[in-house]
Amino acid sequence: MPRPVLILSFALVAAIAGLLGVLVGGGGAVPLPAGTLAAASIGSGSPSFADVVARVNPAVVHITAIQGAAPEEEGATRNHGFSSVRRGEGTGFIVDPDGYILTNHHLVASPERIRVRLTDRREFTATLVGTDPSTDLALLKVKAEGLPALKMGDSDQLRVGEWVCAIGNPYRFEHSVTVGVVSSKGRKSYNFSFDAYIQTDAAINPGNSGGPLINAAGEAIGINSAMSVQGQGIGFAVPINVAKDILGALRTQGHVSRGYLGIQLQDLDPDLQALVRSDEDHGAVVLDVLAGEAGQAAGLKRYDVITEVSGKKVD
16 A cells, blocks of 8 residues: 655645646745735625735736837837737736736747836836746836835635625726626636636736736735636636745846656556555555666655655645
8 A cells, every 4th residue: 555645845735736747846036025015905795805905005016018119119110000019918017115026927928128107107128037837926126215115915824705806907998997706716727838827707808918916905916817718717826825926036046946856757546546546535646666766765666655845744
């Protein structure tokens, strides 16, 4: 009978829910300081987010990622009936009053210029400080001080059924607000590699990418990143705690360094449970361990069942 395994290394947290393991631990990063906007909560008897939105909206920004002609050339190409300029538009939110902005990697990964517009209509050219394709997160910086920063909450405390709202710029409708609930946690979207999404039915559309998912206390508890192509009412957000774990690394290194475990994992389902003869009702099964890699050095063996990682149950 395989042995249940309790793993005490944070390096396995991001790999446990995947179908084909080999992922990562945190980058050893120190989170950025908390934002400065005071949280405003909604009344327990009402789902209205009006006061919350009024408080947090100044920290949400419109991002334009530009490829092609330089600014002085744009008018000339347009006057000749064509434009060589390509624009991608999305959302971000200020996480530090000194001008640090969190958004999605896929929005700002390769543009030649990034423009940021605040709610007061001020515009800035942004610098790409760091990016992490694995979590689809990126950190920008604008030259400004004293900006309204959004307070980051604790996504681990988020409960299925809680009211949330998404703020963004879908289809160029700036600072649009949609409201819904947390539909599930720990979701995998098969269009992306990340496997611990918050699922929500708050509408998330093109242009919402990088915007905040806000709880009833006015805190960012997720970064809106994806929507289901199979149906409406299914959106995905990266948990804010994932961002907090890597913001320091993005700020100081420009990337996140991760370890390689050298193991292949699969979720424990009834078929695998019978195959490996496990009495466990949850966890992930080690299907393969590569020789000479960290997993083997840690003593992992084929058909081990991982039930817990750093005190957290593996579902």
